[in-house]
Amino acid sequence: MNFNIRLATKDEINILADLRMDFLLETASKKSSDEFKANTINYMQKHFDDNSFFCFVAEKENKIISTVMICFYDHLPKANNPTGKIGYLFNVYTLPEYRGAGIGAKVLKATLDLAKENGINEIFIKAEFKAMPLYKRIGFKHAEQDMVLQLF
Numbered sequence: 001m002n003f004n005i006r007l008a009t010k011d012e013i014n015i016l017a018d019l020r021m022d023f024l025l026e027t028a029s030k031k032s033s034d035e036f037k038a039n040t041i042n043y044m045q046k047h048f049d050d051n052s053f054f055c056f057v058a059e060k061e062n063k064i065i066s067t068v069m070i071c072f073y074d075h076l077p078k079a080n081n082p083t084g085k086i087g088y089l090f091n092v093y094t095l096p097e098y099r100g101a102g103i104g105a106k107v108l109k110a111t112l113d114l115a116k117e118n119g120i121n122e123i124f125i126k127a128e129f130k131a132m133p134l135y136k137r138i139g140f141k142h143a144e145q146d147m148v149l150q151l152f
Contacts, residue, residue: 001101003065005110008055010048012064016055016091017041019067023093027128047071056110058094058103066094066103068111072120081121089125105134112138 008016017040021032047053052073058066069090077084089111094104115123124143127135 001060001098001103003058003060003103005056005058005107007114008057008064008067010045012057013041013044013048015064016044016057016067016069019064019093020069020091023067023091026093054111054114055091056107056114058098058107060098065098066107068092068104068107070111070115070123072115072118075122083119083121085118085120085122087115087120087123089123092125092131105138108134108138 017037020040021037024030024032044053044055053069053071055067055069057064071088071090073086073088075081075084075086089108092104092108094107112123123140125135125140127140
């Protein structure tokens with residue numbers, strides 16, 4: 001199958017937001033609100049400009065068929081990450097009809113290469129159960145001590 005992997009552009013934010021909503025509908029079985037989508041678009045617009053948000057896409061015949069989004073941020077330095085540079089992956093998503101061909105893995109590799117080029121020392125993701133074998137093959141490990149508190 002012929003497809004092209006490239007960085008998404010700011011002009012594609014609405015398409016990326018739609019694909020994010022599709023991903024969340026599939027993984028959370030819940031339709032996202034218009035406010036959530038608008039906040040997603042606003043976030044992308046802001047962070048495309050400050051180079052802390054990137055999205056790689058695979059496209060076939062001018063149609064985006066796979067995405068991997070990454071946000072870069074600085075964290076308090078730690079013993080295992082002395083620079084504190086962190087990446088967080090979102091929306092590792094391939095359209096259902098294109099799954100099983102290794103497209104998502106190739107888009108993910110391009111994203112991880114960009115992170116390395118930008119001095120990112122740690123990458124985090126909240127993984128869907130069915131995607132865990134892919135992440136383990138790449139070298140991700142479970143971070144079993146993480147906890148979360150929702151303040152709303």
